[in-house]
Amino acid sequence: MSVDLCGVSLAGRVLNGSGTFDAIAARRAFGDALLERFPFDAFVSKTITFEPREGNPPPRLWEAPAGLINSIGLPNKGLEGFLAHDLPQLAELPVPLVVSVMAYSPGKLAELAGRVAERDEVALVELNVSCPNVESGLVMGAEPSETARAVEAVRAQCEKPVIVKLTPNATEPAAVAAAAEGSGADAVSLLNTLKGMALDPATRLPWLGGGSGGLSGPAVRAVALEQVAAVSSRVDIPVVGMGGIASGADAADFLAAGAQVVAVGTESFRDPAAGLRIRSELSPLKGQGTPETGEGAGPAASAAAKSSAWTT
Amino acid sequence: VSRTLAPPERRTVEVVGCERLGAYSLLWAIDRDGPSDPQPGQFYMLSAARGWGGGAAERPYLPRAFSFARALEEGDGIRLGFLLEVVGPGTERLAALEPDDGLAVVGPLGVGFRPAREGRRPLLVGGGIGTAPLLCLADELDHPSVLLGFRSAAHATAAALFPTEVQLATDDGSAGRPGLVTELLAAELDSGPHAEVFACGPPGMLEAVRALCAEREVPAQLAMESGMACGFGACFGCVVPTTDGYVRLCVDGPVLDAAGLETARAPGGGHQG
Numbered sequence: 391m392s393v394d395l396c397g398v399s400l401a402g403r404v405l406n407g408s409g410t411f412d413a414i415a416a417r418r419a420f421g422d423a424l425l426e427r428f429p430f431d432a433f434v435s436k437t438i439t440f441e442p443r444e445g446n447p448p449p450r451l452w453e454a455p456a457g458l459i460n461s462i463g464l465p466n467k468g469l470e471g472f473l474a475h476d477l478p479q480l481a482e483l484p485v486p487l488v489v490s491v492m493a494y495s496p497g498k499l500a501e502l503a504g505r506v507a508e509r510d511e512v513a514l515v516e517l518n519v520s521c522p523n524v525e526s527g528l529v530m531g532a533e534p535s536e537t538a539r540a541v542e543a544v545r546a547q548c549e550k551p552v553i554v555k556l557t558p559n560a561t562e563p564a565a566v567a568a569a570a571e572g573s574g575a576d577a578v579s580l581l582n583t584l585k586g587m588a589l590d591p592a593t594r595l596p597w598l599g600g601g602s603g604g605l606s607g608p609a610v611r612a613v614a615l616e617q618v619a620a621v622s623s624r625v626d627i628p629v630v631g632m633g634g635i636a637s638g639a640d641a642a643d644f645l646a647a648g649a650q651v652v653a654v655g656t657e658s659f660r661d662p663a664a665g666l667r668i669r670s671e672l673s674p675l676k677g678q679g680t681p682e683t684g685e686g687a688g689p690a691a692s693a694a695a696k697s698s699a700w701t702t
Numbered sequence: 703v704s705r706t707l708a709p710p711e712r713r714t715v716e717v718v719g720c721e722r723l724g725a726y727s728l729l730w731a732i733d734r735d736g737p738s739d740p741q742p743g744q745f746y747m748l749s750a751a752r753g754w755g756g757g758a759a760e761r762p763y764l765p766r767a768f769s770f771a772r773a774l775e776e777g778d779g780i781r782l783g784f785l786l787e788v789v790g791p792g793t794e795r796l797a798a799l800e801p802d803d804g805l806a807v808v809g810p811l812g813v814g815f816r817p818a819r820e821g822r823r824p825l826l827v828g829g830g831i832g833t834a835p836l837l838c839l840a841d842e843l844d845h846p847s848v849l850l851g852f853r854s855a856a857h858a859t860a861a862a863l864f865p866t867e868v869q870l871a872t873d874d875g876s877a878g879r880p881g882l883v884t885e886l887l888a889a890e891l892d893s894g895p896h897a898e899v900f901a902c903g904p905p906g907m908l909e910a911v912r913a914l915c916a917e918r919e920v921p922a923q924l925a926m927e928s929g930m931a932c933g934f935g936a937c938f939g940c941v942v943p944t945t946d947g948y949v950r951l952c953v954d955g956p957v958l959d960a961a962g963l964e965t966a967r968a969p970g971g972g973h974q975g
Binding site: 409410411412414415416418419420421423424427429436444445448449450451452453454455456457458460462465607608609634636656657658659660661662663666 | 705707708709710711712749755756757760761762763764765806808811812928929930931932933934935936937938939940941942947948950952953968974
């Protein structure tokens with residue numbers, strides 16, 4: 391079975407969320423066995439910026455109930471470092487490459503997306519308009535008009551398909567998705583982390599070096615599912631659904647809610663092969679209310695069709 | 703580089719027992735599917751195979767990183783020993799595991815200790831639960847000098863695991879000399895030249911070791927700790943500052959050369975047990 395995502399053929403429906411898997415570091419830990427059993431059907435890079443970034447001061451992590459709050463701050467080598475050192479290694483992966491980019495203005499974002507998209511190794515570009523960890527002033531993905539401005543600028547300079555990564559920290563993510571579609575986005579992905587905070591139990595001061603962070607993991611799954619359903623019913627472009635997916639059944643929920651493909655994030659921290667497991671758990675679930683293509687499916691359940699899951 | 707590669711997936715190994723050892727526990731498991739030659743200083747991400755995750759009634763969510771304390775050949779696999787101190791929900795669950803329970807592991811991960819530089823005698827310096835990676839290192843060396851510090855005699859029981867004689871200090875003087883292991887280290891460095899220090903312990907101790915070695919121009923390899931979500935470079939959460947900027951302890955460490963550190967008192971060292 392192959393799946394089409396914006397004209398790119400994938401062997402299955404499971405991607406990684408940006409910033410949740412470093413294929414280069416993982417290859418140092420696991421060797422070429424990682425390539426033989428690569429856990430995803432497309433690989434999404436960590437977000438890159440024009441200039442190198444060191445990231446936020448540690449501590450960067452706090453475990454929440456069924457979740458993780460992170461304040462990483464987009465450490466990366468910058469565009470030139472990425473092109474020189476990372477891209478050749480990512481090109482060796484056995485799956486299509488999606489490169490995530492972020493910049494501080496629509497013009498710079500367009501320029502960065504264009505520089506990345508001109509490389510043959512890159513199949514798709516994902517716009518990070520939603521990272522809540524960086525003090526960037528206005529968040530481009532927080533309002534439809536801001537998102538539209540960014541996507542329009544990128545569209546003019548980027549010939550590869552463009553995915554807009556939506557933030558849940560917006561008043562109405564579906565309206566932002568509609569604005570992205572209207573401005574020429576080829577797909578949307580959601581959700582990014584929800585803003586979160588943890589205090590040091592000893593001092594009651596912020597635990598994370600960055601002050602606050604982003605929550606991920608099963609703790610956000612219900613929020614993600616609702617937003618994927620709302621966005622899917624609002625746009626006709628493909629939706630990449632993610633947020634706390636930890637099993638094939640979770641993935642099937644996101645597909646039933648209208649996602650075309652899903653992404654695994656925090657679950658990969660618990661098991662580097664989580665993507666493979668979720669894909670294998672998902673395949674026998676096809677046909678149990680899971681649409682073959684997610685397009686336009688929307689939330690399928692009606693009151694009459696409810697199962698007895700609550701009582702089990 | 704002292705790195706044995708790990709299989710690229712979480713696997714379940716069989717718990718054979720969990721011994722009480724004074725204030726610590728020593729968790730033993732048989733690993734039949736991993737490499738037989740993990741390097742001292744490398745670590746494994748551990749979680750109980752059941753009831754640990756993000757599902758209903760599961761706790762905690764993420765695995766915890768542990769240097770292995772022992773790796774012994776056994777049948778068709780290796781017997782791995784992990785030294786634990788119960789300090790939070792994860793260590794509490796691990797210390798309660800019983801024979802035949804499953805232990806989920808990813809590893810071995812990270813970079814272990816490198817051999818001592820030519821002409822240098824290894825000097826092993828451990829503090830508290832940080833004794834763990836020095837134990838498997840001592841197993842591989844010929845009569846290394848071992849200096850250990852603990853809070854009290856109840857913690858110092860871990861010293862009895864070492865194959866060689868150990869110089870011991872405790873905070874309260876209930877075993878060995880009263881005082882800090884770094885006092886033993888200062889005396890040892892002053893009494894004999896050509897040492898290379900291999901150290902693991904709490905951040906304050908590691909920083910004192912780093913400073914002592916820097917003053918005396920003695921090379922040191924420090925096994926450090928930081929809260930980790932994944933252990934294989936994915937989350938970027940476990941960074942510590944070095945003279946080269948932040949490095950991820952899970953893929954560039956946990957053993958770092960002291961020469962590359964301005965401080966070993968890493969602000970990222972906090973964890974949730």
